[in-house]
Structure formats: structure tokens, C-alpha cells
Amino acid sequence: MIKPFILLLCALAVTGCNSYSLEDAKKNGDIITGPPGEINPDKIDGFMKDVENGQKNKIRITSYTIEGEPILNDLYYRLYLKISSCFPAENRARLPPFLCPL
Incomplete structure (x- = not known):
């Protein structure tokens, strides 16, 4: 349980892309944090349960x-945790995904 949680916190520290509006994020069901407030924070619980049970999820x-x-x-779990992030406006290229065996 601790490993996925630590990896999730590390993923939050990586920065993202500029052309994705708050409305897009809400429409897509994202977990949203920051000045808009927390939206859909309960989704992380379902993701963590699936990781603990070895079930695929993203x-x-x-x-x-x-x-x-x-x-x-973006966090993907299959047999490993894959973290894919996007830089802010000054660096629009995507980071290569991180593969984290659990």
C-alpha cells in the first residue's frame, strides 16, 4: 500500500501541459487539485484498491x-505502475513515461 501511495505523490510533483481547460478536466472525470479546489478526490481510492488487487486501471x-x-x-496500472506527465507551456514536450515495478 505504501509504495503506490509514494509513487502517486511523486507523480504530483511532475509538471504538465497548457491546452487542457478546467472544463475539459471535469468532463473527462479527472481528479482535480489546485486553486479550483479538489474535484473527484474519491477516484484515487478506487485506483489504489485496484492496484492492491492487481487489477488494471488508469x-x-x-x-x-x-x-x-x-x-x-496520467497513472496507469497493469502489472506495473506507469506514470506519464506533460511539462508546462515553456516545455511542451511529454516526459518519457516512468515504469515503476511494484
């Missing part, structure tokens, strides 16, 4: 800066 955590720039973190 979630997107979208954080917003004070300036309104989105930070996207």
Missing part, C-alpha cells in the same frame, strides 16, 4: 497553478 490527476496552467499526470 486515472488522470490534473493540478492547476495559480496562473491557471494545467499539470497533467
Whole structure:
């Protein structure tokens, strides 16, 4: 339980992309954090339960800066945890995904 939680916190520290609005994030059911407040935080519980049970799942955590720039973190779980993130406006390229065996 601790390993996935620590990896999730590390994923939140990685920064994201600029063309993803709050409305897009809400429509897609993202977990949203930052100045808009927390939206859909309960989805993380379902994701963590699936990881503990070895079931495939994916979630997107979208954080917003004070300036309104989105930070996207996609977490995929199959037999490993894959974290794919996107840089802010000044670095639009995607990070290579991190593969974290559990």
C-alpha cells in the first residue's frame, strides 16, 4: 500500500501541459487539485484498491497553478505502475513515461 501511495505523490510533483481547460478536466472525470479546489478526490481510492488487487486501471490527476496552467499526470496500472506527465507551456514536450515495478 505504501509504495503506490509514494509513487502517486511523486507523480504530483511532475509538471504538465497548457491546452487542457478546467472544463475539459471535469468532463473527462479527472481528479482535480489546485486553486479550483479538489474535484473527484474519491477516484484515487478506487485506483489504489485496484492496484492492491492487481487489477488494471488508469486515472488522470490534473493540478492547476495559480496562473491557471494545467499539470497533467496520467497513472496507469497493469502489472506495473506507469506514470506519464506533460511539462508546462515553456516545455511542451511529454516526459518519457516512468515504469515503476511494484
